[in-house]
Amino acid sequence: MFAGPVKAPINALNTRVNTTISGEQGNPDVAPLRNGGWLVTWARGEKITSDWDVYQQRYAASGGKVGGETQVNTTTAGDQVHPAATMLVDGGWLVTWESDGQDGSESGVYQQRYAASGVKVDVEKRVNTTTSGSQYHPAITALADGGWVITWHSRPQDGSRYGVYQQRYAVSGADIGIETQVNTTTALDQVMPAVVALADGGWVVTWMSMEQDGSVGGIYEQRYAASGADVGIETQVNTTTADDQNNPAITSLADNGWVVTWDSIGQDGSGFGVYQQRYVASGAKVGVETQVNTTTAGDQYYPAITVLADNGWLVTWESNGQDGRGFGVFEQRYAASGVKVGIETQVTTTNVYEGTTAVAALADGGWVVTWHSGSDIYQQRYDAVGNPVGG
Incomplete structure (x- = not known):
């Protein structure tokens, strides 16, 4: 049996992010800024040239735009897509993205640093050292020492289709060491990495691995110390292994623990569902994996997650058919104890x-x-209580 569509309350005063409405906007990401504002990044494709570029829009704590949308990438030949952003310790931020053909091969990963003022720091730089084949799907996290780590998946660098790699940077922007492989198991594909910094200066990378758990896809993770050394070995996150677990996302908690979320097909009795697993600072699991979505009819997938100021966290996901129109975005808040706060609510209209x-x-x-809705990027802000703000 599965739960039918829940008429979740709609907390939505959705606003469009992009100013330019020509072409197609996609691949949004969002990062907080030190002044209480935030930054939205996305890719825009022009209908005439079919080329994609990366753009950003900064917001003040008041919710007002700071200046206009600006282009991030300097090199415009080919496509620049799939941006990810993070706030840095100095109040600036860094954007990373995937660029087609720029490194002389297929796709490569690039980055651009910004000062707190919004001015570019230096020029865009290539992240991946290995350029043969393709390097895709970058993710980024800022570290406690002022530096950052970028992860991506690369084909066929580990000798067996896709593998996950990372590069660490100092606060100066200089490489720390060389790019390193994250996954130990290399058979078939290890893809879609996500990364988060921990309070102790280390970080955790999570990814999807094909057939490693004896089924289709499974979720794995590797922890690192502040020194960059491995902490233990890669470990499996999902307990349920039947069929496919995919699309991992991760956030860290103030107690040096973390939470991983992913989607799983067939586990809730109806298509995809969203699940999560919490960890304490030692790396031990807290309880068992739990289901995030209450409504199980249709598909609930593509989760995203963030820690909140009260050390609780919030998970968002897409649900197919729940709002009676098609795909909608829903969210569920959690207290620091791990207990749900209220019920799942609808974000989008x-x-x-x-x-x-x-x-x-x-x-x-x-x-x-x-x-991403239609040809545009939208957003919804919430206050600390969970009430929608803006409109």
């Missing part, structure tokens, strides 16, 4: 493209959700 949601916590205790 417009149809959503698959795999396009992102969420970031703000300094005031609230959060921002962003997504």
Whole structure:
């Protein structure tokens, strides 16, 4: 049996992010900024040239735009897509993205640093050292020492289709060491990495691995110390292994623990569902994996997650058919204890493209959700209580 569509309350005063409405906007991400504002990044494709570029829009704590949308990438030949952003310790931020053909091969990963003023720091730089084949799907996290780590998946660098790699940077922007492989198991594909910094200066990378758990896809993770050394070995996150577990996302908690979320097909009795697993600072699991979505009819997938100011967390996901229109974005808040706060609520009032949601916590205790709808990027801000703000 599965639960039918729940008429979740709609907390939505959705606003469009992009100013330019020509072409197609996609691949949104969102990151908090030190002043209480936030940054939304996305890719825009022009209908005439079919080329894609990366753009950003900064917001003040008041919710007002700071300046206009600006282009991030300097090199415009080919496509620049799938941006990810993070706030740095100095109040600036860094954007990373995937660029087609720029490194002389297929796709490569690039980055651009910004000062707190919004001015570019230096020029865009290539992240991946290995350029043969393709390097895709970058993810980024800022570290406690002022540096950052970028992860991506690369084909066929580990000798067996896709593998996950990372590069660490110092606060100066200099490489620390060389790019290193994250996954130990290399058979078939290890893809879609996500990364988060821990309070102790280390970090955790999570990814999807094909057939490693004896079924289709499974979720794995590797922890690192502040020194960059492995902490233990890669470990499996999902307990249920039947069929496919995919699309991992991760956030860290103030107690040096973390939470991983993913989607799983067939586990809730009806298509995809969203699940999570919490960890304490030692790396031990807290209880068992739990289901996030209450409504199970249809598909609930593509989760995103962020820690909140109260050390609880918030998970967002896409649900197919729950709002009676098509794809919608829903969210569920958790207290620091891991108990659900209220019920799942609907974020969007417009149809959503698959795999396009992102969420970031703000300094005031609230959060921002962003997504791709139609040809545009939209967002919804919430206050610390969970009430929608703006409109």
